[in-house]
Amino acid sequence: MVSAALLLGLLVVAAATDIRWHRIYNWTTYPGILAALGMNAVGSALLSTGLAEEAQLMWWGWIGFGQSAAGFLICGLVLVACYVLLRVGGGDVKLMAMLGAFLGAERGVEAMLWTFVLGACMGLIVLVWRFGPLVVLARVGRHVFWALRLGRFQPLTPAERTALQPPLFLAPSALIACIIVQFRLL
Numbered sequence: 001m002v003s004a005a006l007l008l009g010l011l012v013v014a015a016a017t018d019i020r021w022h023r024i025y026n027w028t029t030y031p032g033i034l035a036a037l038g039m040n041a042v043g044s045a046l047l048s049t050g051l052a053e054e055a056q057l058m059w060w061g062w063i064g065f066g067q068s069a070a071g072f073l074i075c076g077l078v079l080v081a082c083y084v085l086l087r088v089g090g091g092d093v094k095l096m097a098m099l100g101a102f103l104g105a106e107r108g109v110e111a112m113l114w115t116f117v118l119g120a121c122m123g124l125i126v127l128v129w130r131f132g133p134l135v136v137l138a139r140v141g142r143h144v145f146w147a148l149r150l151g152r153f154q155p156l157t158p159a160e161r162t163a164l165q166p167p168l169f170l171a172p173s174a175l176i177a178c179i180i181v182q183f184r185l186l
Contacts (some may be wrong), residue, residue: 003061004182006035007102011175018171022149024091029098036101040068051114063104071108078112086088092170099174107181115170124169131163158165 010032014024034076042060047054054062061174076097082088096115100108128136146154156164180186 002013003036003039003102007032007099007182008175009179011171011178014091014171015169015175018091022167022174024089024095024171026091026094029091029094030178032098033094033101036098037065037068037072037127040101041064061102067104068101070105071100071103073084074105075108075112075129078109088170095171096120099178102171103141103178109180111174111177114180115174118173118176119170119185120169126167127164 011026014028017028018024022108027112036094040062043060044065045060052075069071076093079093079096083090096108102108103111112129143154143156
């Protein structure tokens with residue numbers, strides 16, 4: 001399918017720039033969003049005028065303009081909320097909106113959730129790699145002990161907060177998530 005190949009190509013570029021420079025550039029996401037919405041809008045127009053059949057459009061990866069727009073809005077708005085409430089970058093917002101525009105609402109949300117799970121796993125791996133498993137377990141155990149003893153969580157020290165800020169690479173996670181969802185691996 002043409003749209004799957006285009007999406008995977010854009011995600012490979014975004015993953016490379018995210019790993020290398022910690023940025024997801026607009027020149028990757030904006031053309032991807034426009035391509036997904038445009039391709040589905042043209043397909044819907046061809047289908048409604050009778051110039052193309054649905055089977056022909058499926059080869060291109062057509063999901064319908066409504067599904068494409070819904071995926072764009074849902075995935076984009078979820079990440080806008082994460083951008084406002086959490087420390088998610090603006091490139092990540094546009095990347096997830098692009099993913100939703102290509103995959104539609106249902107598969108876009110599925111890919112977005114896989115992205116979060118894989119990103120959290122990568123962040124945990126980086127944390128354990130930096131400090132070692134024993135140090136991480138000891139610090140977690142200490143906080144759980146004091147939370148149970150005091151009945152509330154003890155605030156983290158500034159040094160502990162700094163240690164919990166490893167760089168998260170959502171674009172590589174999104175690439176893997178897209179492969180899982182697109183090819184129905186799980």
